[in-house]
Amino acid sequence: MSVFRQPGILGRTTRRRVMGVTAALSAASVEALAVGCWFGLITGPRTTSTALAGLGLLFCGSLFRAGVFGATVNNLGDFLEPRRLSVAVALTSGWVVWLLVAELIGGGLGIVVATAVLTGILTGQFLLERRVFRRYAAASVTFTPMIPGLLMAVGASALLATAWFTDWGLASPPIALGVTTIVIEIEALHIGVLVFGLFTFLAHQRRFQRVLDP
Template sequence: MSVLRQPGVLGRTAHRRVVGVTAALSAAAVETVAVGLWFGLVVGDPTASTALAGLGLLFCGSLLRAGVVGATVSTLGDLLQPRRLGVALVLTAGWVVWLLVAELFGGVPGVVVATAVLTCVLTGQFVLERRVFRQPVRHEIAFTPVVPGLLMALGASTLLVATWFVDWGVSSPPLPLGSTTIVFRIEALQIAAIVFGLFVFCAHQRRFQRILEP
């Protein structure tokens, strides 16, 4: 009843939820596309050109995600400010370290160790991001970034599992189109990318929910 008597409070709460979900969708879309394209380019036997292209895509995605966070919690400002570039570089380096650790250990141990490492890196990056955008880190929520970091790391592990352990694909019947024939194929890595995107959205939604709390 007290909430009904204060429509302004209800309106602000609904507004925060809409902003949080919108920001989470935007950040998740950017991160899923950037990480997915980078992972697809560098996994397997990449060339120097594809590795550089993938790294460039990953950094641009990290920079755009920092812009989404900045626009949500403060002001968009200048994406090329040194501190914001530093946030994007830490995130980019975290993904690179994750893949290097996974390949170093290999197999199931590589997936487990890389997931733990990525959880730690992302947790630290989230805290750094809040400080860069001048968001106070209250004592009672000091450890909440661990959950979003773990969610994203678990989502990323599906990419490794789909690449290393799953040999699966479904192809459509040949579809004639004029003088050519088209075949649509869905592979395990594509499904894993969708699963990764869902994990990333859940992680960011939880992040923004905590950040936007009064």
């Protein structure tokens, strides 16, 4: 009965949920694309050009993903504002540290340790973003985003495991298109990117839900 007495409450709640899901999908898509492209570059032969290109893609993805969070909880603002740039730099550095830890230790143990490290990094990253982009109305939100950080770290570990421990691929029969023949190939890394994107979406959805509807 209280809903009928206050119809605006239901409308605001629905709008917040739709906004949260839309923002989570946007952030997850940007992050999966950026991290997936970066990962695809560094899993091949590493050169100075591929390293710089990968870092550039990762930084741009981090900047846009931070922009999605800022536009959702506050306003779009200026992407090149120093505080917002610092958020993107911190996130980019976090991904690099995660991969370095995994490679230095190596094997399954390296993935486990790197997952724990990335969970801590992402939790701190989310706290930093909330401090930089938070709305005045949501200034009292005090939850620690440990679960979103863990979800995203698990997805990243699945991506890393597919690159290190799997070597298979699927290919479709040749498809004739006029004078051209195409073959669709799916590799393990592609599945890893999809799994990472799914976990990233779940992480951001929980995060936006807690921020928009504390």
